[in-house]
Amino acid sequence: MAHLLGAEGLHLEFPTRIVFDSITLGIEEGDRIGIVGRNGDGKSSLLAMLAGRLEPDAGRVTRRGGTTIGVLDQADVLDDALTVGQAIVGGAAEHEWAGDAKVRDVIDGLVRDLDWDASVADLSGGQRRRVALAQLLAGDWDIVALDEPTNHLDVEAITWLAAHLRRRWPANQGALMVVTHDRWFLDEVCTETWEVHDRIVEPFEGGYAAYILQRVERDRMAAASEAKRQNVARKELAWLRRGAPARTSKPKFRIDAANELIADVPEIRDRIALQSLAVARLGKEVVDLIDAGVTFPATGSRPDREVLRDVEWRIAPGERTGILGVNGAGKSTLLGLVAGTVAPTAGRVKHGKTVQVRTLTQRLDELQEVWDEPVRVVIGRLRTSYTLGTGSKAADLTPGQLLERLGFSSAQLSTPVKDLSGGQQRRLQLLLVLLDQPNVLILDEPTNDMDTDMLAAIEDLLDSWPGTLLVVSHDRYFLERVTDQQFAILGGRLRHLPGGVDEYLRLREREDATAKGIAGSGSVLPAAAGSGSGSGSGEPALAGAERRTAEKELAALERRMQKLAQQIDAAKRSLADHDQADYAGLGERMKKIAAQETEVEELELRWFELTEQLG
Template identity: 55%
Template sequence: MPTYDLGLENVSLSFATKNIFTDVTQGVFEGDRIGIVGRNGDGKSTLLRLLAGDQEPDSGRVTRRGGLTFGRLDQRDPLRDEDSLRQAALGDREDYEWASDPKSREIVQTLLAGMDLDAPVGSLSGGQRRRADLARLLLQDWDILALDEPTNHLDILTIHWLAEHLRHRWSKGSGALLVVTHDRWFLDEVCTRMWEVHDGAIDPFEGGYSAYMLQRVERDRQADVAETKRRNLARKELAWLTRGARARSTKQKFHVKAANELIADVPPIRDSLELKRMATSRLGKQVVDLKNVTKSYPPRTVIDDVTWLIGPGDRFGIVGANGAGKSTLLGLIDGTVQPTSGHVKIGKTVKFAVLTQRLDELEELAQYRIREVLSRYKATYEVEGKEVTPSQLMERLGFSSAQLMTRIGDLSGGQKRRMQLLLILLDEPNVLIMDEPGNDLDTDMLAVMEDLLDSWPGTLIVVSHDRFLLERVTDQQYALLDGKVIHLPGGVDDYLDMVKSAKSGTGSSPEIGGDARGTRSPNSAYSATAKNASSQAGKSGRQAQRELGKRARAIERKLSKLNTQVQDLQARMAAHDPADYEGLGQLNEQVKTIQAQIEPLEEEWLEIGEDLED
């Protein structure tokens, strides 16, 4: 048996009638960076408590190397309300101590920015307390750091910073990290191993989240898994990872060729043209037009002279820092917030539904059983050309038929979130606005929700700090930055580049507002010498790595755009008159032209990947 720095030895644990772990042996070595996934309630947080020594097993033992220090971020913080933020996060450090150390200063300035260090902890919001607790933990030295949902309450910029911090917190081969999170991008960025917690066991996988999905699909194929729905969802997610930019993210152990063999018969994730056609038939041509819209809460202007046209079947994602005005923008779109100036025109056939971060709408249903609530809706609905009942849709969202007799008030947070989405879809809106739809969902349930949204024929607006989810369910992404709505042709990476350029004072002027269907990339020019950065004299190794990474990301954005163009052309060919040989030939030539651009870019990307690994 290997000697772990920290590990479980033949551990079993049960709560009431639920078995959590059965004779589990697993452990952590120095240098490990482990992501932990599994369904809600299967024991991920319990695993961290066992390793921390806060939970005793029924049998077996937890082994720990002598002198090991273990820091844990729990979902509930241990901060005392009566302490000041300074006492809670900084401990006994004087200001000059943390301010004079670059690493400590960066942690404080990033996580505690805009907060009064002398304010009592009891006066802080839930998000502020979370950031304070994270700062408290990161400011200390630990041999092993365990983080339970660390991205909760963080915006995309801070999540990106946290990923970079954890990647460079320890030198290679030292320290250890355990992360429980539903943020799949974050898992890919910081983890080199994965643990899947399920059915009383812990299954290990090499690589980050993308590699885990590849191995999981292969495992299910070899085992001839009977759970066909779950297996197909996993293959669909692998298809998106393989065909999109995530496949070219140079993550360890992710083999694109092997993945392509496993998903060869998986169709495109969405038929965008058909969904737009269906949405147009339901909505007409006009959905929501924002023209020269400004919204001010004196003395601050939140939305500044924005013109944005949202059409039938558009699937738009919105990113922005906390407090940037995203909720105000959503309110302007659905008419619940009136502009200070400018005009918002909403189509006559539009029927809005809003999935909020709160679950207030379920409170009035708390005493009713699920069966009673579903009986208020239509007997059947059409989904993907087939008639389904509300209870069948419920099962598709991860509920069992046995739960029909469960009261709404007795559901867990994640179950309530799924029920909230189900009831919204049963109301048959044609414009769906979703504010942080991934809250309280595990990675499997996120895949279920994404699958359901793939076939939803309407206009979709999503605000989320989960960049994986955002880029997965929407076709175009936008940033709300300094009151402007800015198109991001390259996805969230464009947003991060913009913010970085703005901070350094080198940012180019991006296209702002405008027709949502006619925008250009604000960051289309990259250094032609980036590919050879590693050999340039006088450059540090770290700078060379950054240049290579920057070029790789530029190629990924270009490939993603070109692949989308190929898919659109192929869809047009499929819908084209088969007797029009000339028209089909022209479309085919366009496909060949684009594919000729793709091949050298993929070769360059592979070369960069090899350089980065070296």
């Protein structure tokens, strides 16, 4: 493979610390590099030096003659004076850019819902991010350098971006460098991972899953100094190895080595113990949404807008659910119904008597009243202990110990809240919510400003949290990691997703294909080349007798799943009436419920296969 870029003896120093100390790296044709590390360790600085945006204090960066680099900054640098079209294609005539399949693909994938003549100044943060990405990706570059490209993007846009980067160059051509905390994205796109830590850059082969495996091996050999990070990484590796097969197909390491490393790691969550504890804390009823709907009244020339309709959702004790939907679909409205901050305009919402709902919002609401106080003072007013874990593994931690688990040093305890980094403020916000001991926890985009290690630590903390958990997040890895099921808001209705995020993406693809068919050729922006509906497998849907047989089986599966769901719901509610001191009896009941849930999962997999075959 041909050499594109090299860095030799790079040294970078800020007034208070040394960031890099004599690092040497190289980038070849075909490299797809993910850059990970703790916040503040220098990931963005490394990318800026390699891209020529930042001069090192010592050492040099060299490029092969004629090599071009396109950079997506983490900061918003779009010119507010431009329109969307001008920002993306400049002054090029329509016949010039419309004839380029790559440009059409970028436009269709990122900005098809935007007005081509809209002013950049009038766009939201998420829309501006997509325009900036489209502006970069519409160009021809030998190396593409992306700094947090998934910020402000939804699941669909992130999925499109990963697919685009995989097919952007032929094999062994071009190069990619990406700084991101999105672990799913790293695994989908990258073939090499650079970890930035302790003034060095350490390379690992493969994407995120492979990196975790190698890091566990490194940490095990390094022993004591990396013990804490090792434990969290090993738990995450266990989830990766026991999860979907796609997560384990990329690492080029012996599977038996990974299995040996996780042999003594228990299941990520003790679902039976957590559910039993949740029932004890919540009783039989949590929140029931019965034929609930929300319509916002007309304002000015804008007519009534129906956001949600006919929502039937009976939330169970200990349920861990992820909510998906495009921006504006009604996710926040749905969470508002659950939290009691939004009143339904149709149907009703019933809250259990013992339910205590807390929401980790995208804003820093919990911190505003303590903004000028040191962290030590803030946590000093809180409860003295927090119980983590269940049964024999339960442990009482002080708020200070919890902060340590969330990455705070003792020196940072004296720092005023307003002077903490964004990630630290987010972690302190989560701690304040948890110490309030709610039994229903709502997380609204909780991964903002978090590095991969902190995300793993928070996931570890949530694994032992005994309550009902509802999560809205564009971070697909986090969503799949901390929840057991997913729902989507599609067309104002709440729909269960037996096939998880993949099923959601297929449903959205079909929605888009239907919308395009209705719109016809009147769209302002050209459609992407080769776009269409379906799973993309190229296989025809079933027909004739086979189709009728499949439809009958599908109907039978749906009846069986509905019946099981009712039985599980009734069994969970009856647990509240059982003697909570009868651990053996509770355990038997929970085992029966777990067996029914396993049967539902198996039926859902078959249901998903049939829906794919039926098209």
